[in-house]
Amino acid sequence: MAKYKSLKGQPIQVLTADPPAPVEGQVWVVAAPGTASVMKGYALGTGAWASGGNLNTAKQQMAGAGTTHSAALAIGGAPNRTTNELYNGTSWTEVGDINTGRSLMIGAGSSTAAIIGGGNVPPDNQVVAELWDGSSWTEVNNLNTATRGAAGFGSSTAALSVGGRVPPNTPSAKNESWNGTSWTELADINSARYIMAGAGTTTSGIIFGGDPSNTVVESWNGSSWTEVSELNTGRNQLAGSGASNISALGFGGGGAVAITEQWDGSSWTEVADLATGREALSSSQSSPALDALAFGGGPTSTAATEEWTVPLATVSFDID
Secondary structure, eight states: OOOHHHHHSOOOEEESSOOSSOOTTOEEEEOOTTSOOEEEEEEEOOOEEEEOOOOSSOBBSOEEEEEETTEEEEEOOBTTOOOEEEEOSSOEEEOOOOSSOOBSOEEEEOSSSEEEEOOEETTEEBOOEEEEOSSOEEEEOOOSSOBBSOEEEEOSSSEEEEOOEETTTEEOOOEEEEOSSOEEEOOOOSSOOBSOEEEEOSSSEEEEOOBTTOOOEEEEOSSOEEEEOOOSSOOSSOEEEEEETTEEEEEOOTTTOOOEEEEOSSOEEEOOOOSSOOBSOEEOOOOTTTEEEEEOOBTTTBOOEEEEEOOEEEEEOOOO
């Protein structure tokens, strides 16, 4: 059997008190004279939302991109906005506008390299896709199907556009993959829907919720979709953030709810609520194990931004 030191690179120390400056993953045993020994470690604690800097313009139905809560994009939005705002962890700054103003499009990637696609310019759905290089947007090859309200996740060179609403106002099961040059249709999702949330990568993704309002969750392994454990609270118009199909966060939703749920690969757990309940909000796409960002939303457009963080904390272990 492998030893803890060989697995984690650190020995288990025996101390008389907690160390003054532990590092993540460190484990120790407190064995003070006259007391029972206790094994402790320094690991992720309990996550919570905190207020961030407001958007310059209150809006909803935007696309979001970004890999941390200190580097994100808020793109477009209703009605037919071209504005693009960059978050630095404290405040939002308007940067290069998109070429086609719209709402309900997908967003994927980072604050310096992102892709948007589809969306709505009433009364028409869009096929237009645009690529961000950190300073400006360039139109690239269109989606195959005009859609709005799809879920998007991934990177600027490897992204998915999943589901959505297609003419004449029909929920879609289509799934398109972006490879940095063009879009290709892949395996359909099991339950056609729109205005749901998504997170992950093109080889390990997850979608959840959606309209018709539901609790359905599907996991993507790069080739097919599998239904997995459902959300605790069914809703549409929610936002999502996450690194893979075993680590995601879903928050907000229709009816301007504040509910936040965390996915660990097998089940959803309700955690700390948003301070401002809202629907049609947007998010960064970071790992919820560390941080996430929620911004904008409705039903009355808001500029509010909230940052999700999970601090490191000293925890005790059951060694029975």
